[in-house]
Amino acid sequence: MKDFQAMWQKVQLFYHGILEKGDKRTDNWLLVYSPVPISCVFLCYLIIIWVGPKLMARRQPVNLRPVLIVYNFAMVCLSAYMFYEMARVCWWFYFSKVIELCDTIFFILRKKNSQLTFLHVYHHATMIFNWWAGVKYVAGGQSFLIGLINSLVHIVMYMYYGLAAVGPSMTKYLWWKRYLTTLQLLQFFIVTIHTTYNLFADCDFPDSMNITVLAYSLSLIILFSNFYYRSYLVEKNKKT
Structure with missing residues (x-):
């Protein structure tokens, strides 16, 4: 019993240390002061990934075209705003990572389960914790560059998704998907350097x-490089 009490006291001290060592300017910001709320969001995200495809298995895909058009172009506007005002909107960038979990929900509702790759889930799930830590402990300084570059990439990325959501009539204008992946890789190389x-x-x-940022950037370089190789080089060889 005494060992359990001693261990529990250490856990409490560790948890209070997490709370008190953060940037006091951000304590009152939504989902920032404690890691518990964002951890709950993360757990809900994993439950949705596990349960969602099972619930949709015998149902027809949901037509989300109007929602996707509004959502993707709204994300373009939000990313453009963050790119323009990055030094002032560190919290908005963090919260945008929570919003972007909707990407996965839309895949599930549309029965696009092939899109629920390790890369997709890893990237979305880890970004919310990375930016929780960024806003909690280092809101500003070097953090802004990562947000600045990523916001620029997301302007292009959600523009692509928004146009794709319009329908087959836009397919002929979306030949540049490969270059979008190249742009995503370029951002990780810049952050790594x-x-x-x-x-x-x-x-x-x-x-x-x-x-932490360096290790994370290297992991994304490996995963996105593998995606690029499998999606564009291997597929190209199959066609030839």
């Missing part, structure tokens, strides 16, 4: 955060 430089530069940005 920038973060590596930060590790050796005289900068107050925490090295622990730099190491």
Whole structure:
């Protein structure tokens, strides 16, 4: 019993340490002060991925064309706003990662289960925690560059998805999907180079955060490179 109480006290101290060591300016922001709410969002996300396809198995795909058009172009506008005002909207960038979990829900409702790849789930699920930590502990400074680049990429990405949602009539104008993936890879290389430089530069940005960002960027380079290879190079060889 005493061992359990001692362990519980350590857990409490660790949890309070997480709460109190954050940036005090962001304590009152939605989903920021404690990791519990965003962890609940994450668990709900995993439950939806597990249960959703089972619930949709005997149902017809849901026609979400109007919703997708509004959603994707709304994300274009939000990404453009964040790109323009990045230094001021760190929280909005974090919250946009929560909104983007809708991407997965739309795939499930449309019975596009082939889109629920490890890359898709890993990227969406981890970004909410990465940016929770970013807003909680380092809201500003070097964090803005990552958000700035990613917002620019998402302007292009959601523009593509928005046009694709219009229907088959737009297919002939969407030949540039391969270059969208290239742009996504380019952002990860830029973040990797920038973060590596930060590790050796005289900068107050925490090295622990730099190491986390570096490891995460490298993981995305590997996963997106594999996606690029399988989607464009292997498929091209099959056609020839």
